[in-house]
Amino acid sequence: MDHISPVLWQFLVKWLTNFAVIPPEASKVAPQMDALLLFMTLVSLVGLVLVILLVVTFSILYRRERHPVAVQIEGSTLLEATWTIIPLGLFLVMFVWGSVLYFRIYTPPPNAMQIYVVGKQWMWKAEHPGGQHEINSLHVPINQPVQLTLISQDVFHSFSMPAFRVKREAIPGRYTTVWFEATQEGTYHLFCSQYCGTAHSAMIGQIVVMSQDGYKKWLASSTSGVSLAQDGERLFASLSCNACHNGTPSARGPNLAGVYGSTLTLSDGQRVTVDDEYLRQAILNPSAHITQGYAPIMPTYQGQVSEEGLFSLVEYIKNLDSNYRIQQTTNTTTLAPVATATVPNAATKGMVKP
Amino acid sequence: MSTILSLPDQTTARIPKRNYLNNENGLLSWLLTGDHKRIAILYLISITFFFFIGGALAGLIRLELLTPQSDLMAADTYNKVFSMHGIIMVFLFLVPSVPATIGNFLIPIMVGARDLAFPKINLLSWYLYVIGGCLTLWAMITGGVDTGWTFTTPLSTHYLNTNVVTAGMAIFIAGFASIFTGLNFIVTIHRMRAPGMTWFKLPLFVWSHYAASILMVLGTPVLAIALVLVVLERTIGIGVFDPTKGGDPLLFQHLFWFYSHPAVYIMILPGMGVISEVISTFSRKRVFGYSAVAFSSVAIAVFGFFVWEHHMFIMGVSNYSTLIFSLLTMLVAVPSSIKIFNWAFTLYKGSITFETPMLYAFGFMGLFTIGGLTGVFLGASGTDIHLTETYFIVAHFHFVMVGGMLMAFLSGIHFWWPKMTGRMYPEKLSQLAAVVTFIGFNFTFFPQFLLGMLGMPRRYAAYPPEFQVLNVFSSAGASILGVGYLLPILYLLWSLKYGKIAGNNPWQATGLEWQIQSPPLTENFVEIPIVTQDAYDYEWLERQKEREVTQVG
């Protein structure tokens, strides 16, 4: 191989060794996605080959030298109907198949493990229910459905996991969710795929899929000592939520124990299911989320709780199955608020003015 | 009524003494002209200018992406470069490319009119375009914009320190240029047709421009108001899109894509019109299924308004509306496939020659088929999750916009160059350019499909090293593509002076524009023709030729 320049040769070797068409299939949904992609690719190839064949064949058969006088043809309803109906049918198959996949990816199963993710310029902050925080990385166990609840603190971001074939935008002001079930241990790419400003391309990280045991070990080794629910409990006390939501019959606010997942009737007669997004909205925009039978006296906590704090509160309320904890909090005054957790989010609200 | 067909002997042909180019002289006569053909030339010069600026920026992007690190430019420079590339190419090149140049030149002639309905508004449209273009350049020179061409809120309203307002206003103004062009076309096509020119005798070029004009007139103002609200939000801080004030940032996406998806059809439909003309002419055969092709243009225009949300499938829109929009997206793919097959069957039993416009048209058919079919990958909501916001989408729309529209534009420019200038371009060289463009294009953008499948996000200044190989391929292809685009401008300029005299109808095409002198008179027709023949009526053309011969004989 003397006559090939070494640079080029290395390049070729590199290319041949690294060549891949699809990323590793590391989640349960990945083979399903790839099946549909394969189907679509095949249909496309058939279509493309058909078009090329037609054009090339006709160009050879009917070129001027061989076929000097054109035969005028008006058209053919039958043929036109054929190439209207067949593509339409194929596209409809893709539509149905695609939509099934879409609903599967964006409808988390009820037994999914919850991880919360905050996107901000330019990092991802993931919070595990046990209180483990990580930045620009996500550790998940294998063979366990994981639901991500995403929100952005500033602009649109997009949590992209190509190896899992899923991605979801984190948007400001509202929770979005996505789920996956990893099936292969390893380290995979995590990208922000929605353009989010200067360091957009640096907003990357890794997803580490671990064995169930490995994940447990990792959880134990990286705990911060305070679980999300505990942090939420502290916030609940320090924001004086328990003054009204104390579960007593005379309480001014509705009882929060077991509220998660239940169906509430609001003061305007609307019936809603309590989910993460509802809880978040009820904390920030309480007046539009008044449970029937209660006075609209709850103040808004907009700007007083960070997105992480909201996650903690949501996680705390989610896990409230009795009023025991709230009453304990009310009774003991020793649970002093920790300043760091309640820093008003003023700094992040200050925005660049033009 | 004298015959409107005249066939000069090609060897003795001369540039007509009086034509629109030399009717009046001096710069002012151009800058104050009401003649649609002169305005088309003005547009042609200005969009070529912006195309090369956009192209240079594209070159910078590809250079930066040669290596995984952001080493040629800092990340924010890179962001400014790709934003400016997008803004210039979309708003200042693709949207006006075929309609404002070729369409402006030909639509009045094709319908048998002396000018567009509103010549002054046509000129105004060019001035608005130039003002918009200059403002864009101003925004670029004085610090740039790094919003991307999509102006996503709240990034554009609150988190950037660049010239968002200037760029927004520039696009607002350029948008009105597009509205006025579309408005002019619709009125002209409805009201200025020559006697006997019924709707179903119109060339398909006119049909596709009609469809595109509807989109321009009804879609662009929604972009305008979205940009106005962005500017107001940025300057005084009203709260329509601002989540901290209770606004919904997704609403901006809705309004933006309400225009910007139809804008894709604004860009591609006129190109499809060019392809219809070219394929018919060089296979000397009427377009297979004329009315299906005509109606598919209108169908694309109508359905085009109902699919915009497929740009937002992963942004947290309602799953149920995703169903609706995904279904409609599938429906809008059908008319395009009808067109492709009808063009292919136009070749059937034709008498085909392979001049440059035809080569570009073949390129268009192949690349647009790929671009269109990969669009279905993105329209099916499930696969959209994996592929959107990656290089797959970049490759997809470049196949449609560059592989499709730019090929169609070059095809059209070559096809009508003899009509516009009275001179032929050099055939062999231009065939070479067409082939080089095709090869370069595939080299540049095909690897990007693979990059997208592998998950490389778009708009990344730096990327994981494993993607480098494909990026190097892409950048290498881009340099070939660059040559492919430089060639035409060189030999077309050359041909202005040294090209062979074309004569009235070098292609023996049937359109009204080929029955008048080239370059045409300022008033197009000595006498308004009475149209009796169908579009693409080659038998009529033969009869006319025979009559001509017997008359002369």
Next chain:
Amino acid sequence: MDSPTAALHEGTHAEHPSYQRHHFVTMAQQKESASFGMWLFLLTEIMFFGGMFTAYLIYRNWYYAAFVAGSHTLSIVLGTTNTAVLITSSFTMAMGVWCAETRRRGGLIVSILLTLALGLVFLGIKSVEYHEKWVQHHVPGLRFDAMTFVHPHAEPGQAAEPPLSLDMAEHTEVYFSLYFAMTGMHALHMIIGMGLLIFMLIKAIRGAYDNGNIAFIENFGLYWHFVDIVWIFLFPLLYLISRHQ
């Protein structure tokens, strides 16, 4: 018969009026093209305002209480007066078109003057309303304070508005954003229209429309009526939300 020019093409080589432009075959064609073009332009205007109406619809559903409270800060007297003024100006404009059609120069001038005057009254009242908003700190972004909705003051002789909770009160900013964006765009259209009215007035006084070349007046009429229609929708949407509460 497919093309509007066809019937008129043969034979009717009668005198072309001097104002017929060269590329039109007949005057009728020119006139129809002009009004068709104007209508297409009005379609773009519909879509231009359409974006804001969409925003309005969404936020009104989300923040209904804030929209009610915001709406109640507007003066119904001023709003109704302005509606009447604008409708009347539309009427005078229509009369102006009629005068022009029947070649009544005096009537045309009077109509234009009246339309202009009514337009000025409208903008005058609008600026009074804007000023009031400025004083009350209800201008979004520049000068906004939601506290008046949390602690409403009772006007003398009137019951106080019910107070809003803080979070809802803050969303009145969305209402006022839309209020200013929509009425501001509308007012901008009025101002442009009045510029054109002055232009027309001068030409009318010079007798430019006496020859029957009144396409400009007719098309301006369409524009002015369109501006009126926008206000016809803005008035109930912005001023009349749940006045009974």
Next chain:
Amino acid sequence: MSDHQNHHEEQHEENHIVSPKIYAVIAVALLLCTALTVAASYVEMGPWNAVVALAIAVFKATLVVLFFMHIKYSSKLMKLTVGAGLFTFLALVGMSMSDYISRAWGSF
């Protein structure tokens, strides 16, 4: 596309001049409707308040379009043009709302 059917009408309507009497009647009707819409807003009708207000506004706009803007006397093409504008407007509003209405719906 429709202008071939009613070409005759077009020629006929060429110079239709609407009489001032009609303008006056329409103007009075518009003013009355304004009064009506203000009055209606003070009546408690629940969700129907908005419907009534919009219905009156649509009626007023229709009057303006038909008479002040001469659409009643115009060709089918013009009527179609107005219809197209309305259609696209409704497409924008309606299709956007399809997202907002169904966001809170549960999943399967």
